[in-house]
Amino acid sequence: MLDASSFGVVCVKVRTANDLKLIMDALTPELILTQDLIINDKVLDEGKQLGLLGKEMVESRLQLEQLISEGYTLDERGRYEPVIDLSFLNMSSMKDSCSQIQKQMRKQDEDKRKQEQAKLQAELDEEDTREDEQLLQEAGDLSYKVPTREWDNQFAQDDAPKKVAGNSPNLEAKITEKRITRYMTAEPDDKGVVKVYIDDPDVANASQESIHVTFSMSTYTVRITASPSLVLGPVDCGVIDPEASSWRLSKGKRLTLSLVLSEAGKINFQQKKRWEEFEAKVKAEKERKKQAGEDEAEPPARPVPVAPDAPEGPPPMMPIDTPTSNRNLLIACFVALLAVLMGLWLSRR
Numbered sequence: 001m002l003d004a005s006s007f008g009v010v011c012v013k014v015r016t017a018n019d020l021k022l023i024m025d026a027l028t029p030e031l032i033l034t035q036d037l038i039i040n041d042k043v044l045d046e047g048k049q050l051g052l053l054g055k056e057m058v059e060s061r062l063q064l065e066q067l068i069s070e071g072y073t074l075d076e077r078g079r080y081e082p083v084i085d086l087s088f089l090n091m092s093s094m095k096d097s098c099s100q101i102q103k104q105m106r107k108q109d110e111d112k113r114k115q116e117q118a119k120l121q122a123e124l125d126e127e128d129t130r131e132d133e134q135l136l137q138e139a140g141d142l143s144y145k146v147p148t149r150e151w152d153n154q155f156a157q158d159d160a161p162k163k164v165a166g167n168s169p170n171l172e173a174k175i176t177e178k179r180i181t182r183y184m185t186a187e188p189d190d191k192g193v194v195k196v197y198i199d200d201p202d203v204a205n206a207s208q209e210s211i212h213v214t215f216s217m218s219t220y221t222v223r224i225t226a227s228p229s230l231v232l233g234p235v236d237c238g239v240i241d242p243e244a245s246s247w248r249l250s251k252g253k254r255l256t257l258s259l260v261l262s263e264a265g266k267i268n269f270q271q272k273k274r275w276e277e278f279e280a281k282v283k284a285e286k287e288r289k290k291q292a293g294e295d296e297a298e299p300p301a302r303p304v305p306v307a308p309d310a311p312e313g314p315p316p317m318m319p320i321d322t323p324t325s326n327r328n329l330l331i332a333c334f335v336a337l338l339a340v341l342m343g344l345w346l347s348r349r
Helices: 017-026 061-071 091-139 263-295 323-348
Strands: 010-016 037-039 042-044 049-053 079-089 177-179 183-185 193-198 211-215 219-224 229-236 246-250 254-260
Touching (some): 010 017, 010 042, 017 079, 049 061, 211 246, 219 254
Parallel strands (some): 177 229
Antiparallel strands (some): 010 079, 049 079, 183 193, 211 219, 219 229, 246 254
């Protein structure tokens, strides 16, 4: 709260025209007193500035004269009705107070900005914690414990190792790039955003300036400028929106990519998800049927239909058509025709 007393405010009641003339003669056009005055036992120091006429703020001598002529009347005895109330201010104190107010406002803005930054950092930390829990749940057992092995006695000998030939070529190659292998892709959320978590220590501890992430229509690439440089990708990720996709570095924890699926990408993902759900349902049904077949007794086999019994005795003789029988029948017919013709010829003679 601003203390008005620091302005050095002096309120004077002007009742007569003589008192007003003394004040007007000592005022500059900017309403600043050029000399000390005593009006009705009130001391007005040189340098004070007239600020208020009653409750009206005045900014110039012309405005002061106009307001007095319009709102106050001078009677025959040289007195004003009503009494003129003038308020003088200490400009140096006002400037100091304004400077103080400005500093307080700056301090409040700075505190507000720090609070907003702290709130944002708290939200980021909370999101990192959720991501850590999700990563641990999806990763499962991360123990590096190696199971114990039982070695045969033939391998537990005290023979000293033999040195190979010393003229072997130097197979040490110069490595310029290193592939990033420690990363995980989560399922899309309700907004169609796919999160990719890269928790490689070299990536998590890299500087913000050394990280370069490139998004295309269907892939993303991560490159860390180091010695050797770290590279991931291009990695296929479906149809995404390159401009809406982004990345964020949680120093010392992970690099998080936010892949925003486009409309086509969302449709493809929904179709793929429905197909996977259908396959899982079919597989579960098969497992259920298989389990039911193991637990329940198998139904009896369906009887095979039996043909009716054949009648006793030899089967009836059926004529068999063959090419030889047909030829003999034709020859017999031809011979009979020749005999008939021969008889007719003999009878005519």
